[in-house]
Amino acid sequence: MFDLSKIKEFLLPVFKETYKDDYANFKEGVAESICEIAFLLDEHDVTDEFIPILLELLKDKSSGVKIRVVEGLAKMSKVLGSKMFSKDMIEAFNTLLKEEAWRVRLSVYELIGEIGKTFGRKQFEETLEELFLKYFSDKAAAVREIGVKKSAEIADHFGSEWVTEKLLPAAFEAYSNPE
16 A cells, blocks of 8 residues: 655655756656656645646657656546646647647647547637647648547537537638648
C-alpha cells in the first residue's frame, strides 16, 4: 500500500527540481512519472503541484517532451476529468497548435478530441471547440486526418445537431478560405 504523505514529502520536491534538467529524455521521463503518480494523489495536489510543472514542460524546446506531457494529460483526463484543464492549460494548447512540429499539433488534437468527449457539449463549446476546429486548416495531412477521426467520435457524443451547427460550417469555412 502506498503512503501518500511519503509521495508528497519525498517525490514532489524531486519533481519540482528535476523537471528543469537540460536533458530532454530525462524530462520526458519526469513528465511520464508525474502523470502516472497523479492518479494516486487528490485533485488539489494534482492541480496545485503537478499541473504547474506540466505547464512548464509544455514550454520546453523539445518536441518529445511536449508530446510526452500531452500523452500524460490524456491519461490524467480520464481520471480527473475537465477539472484539470484551466485557462492556462487551454492557452498552452493554443500555443502548441502553432508549433512547427506537426507531431506536437497532432498530439494536442488527439487530446482535445478525447477530453471533448468527457467534457460534454456545452463545456467543449465554451473551452475547446474553437481550438479543435482549427485542424481543418492545418498544413499537415496527418493532423487533418486525426481531426476528422476525432470529429467523428465527438459527433457520436454530441449528435447530429452539433455536426450541423458547428462541424459542417467550420469545414466549409476552412475549405472556402484556405490560409
